[in-house]
Amino acid sequence: MHEEIYIAGIGGQGALSMGQLLALAATSENKKVSYVPSYGPEKRGGFANCGVTISDRTISSPIISEPSVLVVMNNLSLKNHEDSVIPGGIIIVNSSMVDLGVKRSDVHVISIQASEEAEHLGDVRVTNSVILGALLELTGVVSVSAVEKSFEQILPKRNLDMIPINYKALEKGAELARVLKKEWSNLS
């Protein structure tokens, strides 16, 4: 198992938290892992990306330039990173925020209206957990329970009461991904 996951969005969408949850969950499962964030100096609205490599073998380079999984949470992120995904890789799109289409035909694309789904659950802030639920369902890179256990360490203390709704969001994301996965056609 070797996955290179790149998560791209803007500050406040939870890209970095998602990456940290994955990294912590992988550590608890004794997998090799590296997490590298990349963000601008802006207080609000700047780009916020991170790369998480999870593997059975020692990770040479922690820098991801050709991800196997790409998560995009705004138009610019899709435009900037679409071409980097390896053929046969996965692009997960939060279509609540992204209206551009994916041009690549040699990758799997999963579009989820994650922000709307999060709002239905009661809090738009769990958008990233909806996406993370889908990612876990599609890749199995770490177990859902390992991610669930990681929330306590990643969430700030004042938000610990949001753990149950995050669990629901993970479940919702997984449910959506299961349905969409069935519609995956063979790649050209």
Place this chain on the structure above:
Amino acid sequence: MKGNDAIGEGAILAGCRHFFGYPITPQSEVTHYLAKRLPEVGGLFMQAESELASINLVFGAACAGARVMTASSGPGISLMQEELSFLAGSELPCVLVNIMRGGPGLGNIGPSQADYFQATKGGGHGDYHIIVLAPNSVQEILDIMKKAFDLSDMYRMPAMVLADGIMGQMMEPVVIDEEKSIEIPPRPWATIGRDYHEDRNEINSLFVILEEMEEVNLRLLHKYEEIRAKETLCEDYMLDDAEVALVAFGTVSRICRAVVDKAREQGIRAGLIRPITLWPFPYDVISRTAKSVQCFLVVEMNMGQMFEDIEIGAKGRAPVYHYGRLGGMVPLAKDILEELKRVSERGGTGR
């Protein structure tokens, strides 16, 4: 654990109980972490009003015999250079951490290796060196902090841990070995008052009699020669049968290790040399390798700074090439591989 947190925890594990500093991206988590952790272990954390004040506080604490450190990024480290020269001249132990960012000037907060010259060739005035260590993983950051304090104490001189913004910001799993006992060597030279030692201790870098100054310089020189002989650290990978030797430190050495694997898959015999001490520099390894490889390819996040040390080490026996990304950009594995293919088919030397 995050690289910057590992710097803080590594310092605590090494018995450091005094930190003076000022936050700057991409180093800020070091101050953040130690502000919380040092009081928990009975230490002192102080956020100074500036980097100038920070390094002068370090000077004072070092005089009093404390295991003391500061941390900053390029712009802050530049402000500390005058005092660094004074610390070297006064033969005081202390540890500095530089989490390098894009420059010159204020530059940006992207990762960079542009402070190599400043760190290894001395950014302050006078004839001096500091020990410079360049880790390439979060685990190594944690372990190298103790190494930095120990070397600094043993040779009574400043040591610097030089890492880029990626090292500071990235997270990797670490194993913390708390069993290790900390032995901080006695400091009979410390200026802690006549109650503690009979003779008058003096810490000074002013020697108005020229002969006396030369004696101090010669003492430093002999110390530096001993360090060069005993403390040089370097790691290599797949170097034995290599035709092209990549040379890189810090984050870039991780990327280059992946490049070596990819090159080997394609039948190119590539290897990697990773200096861990940037001063003292492993010239011997370069000289030895120059006899067996067709060429060197030095990869850095700068215009070619360590490149010059490879040229010194290679002594013209093998051509030396440079590939660099600048301004906070990170070289990509596929671009390095392409450059590797290009230089392995070409003679001469260049950037």
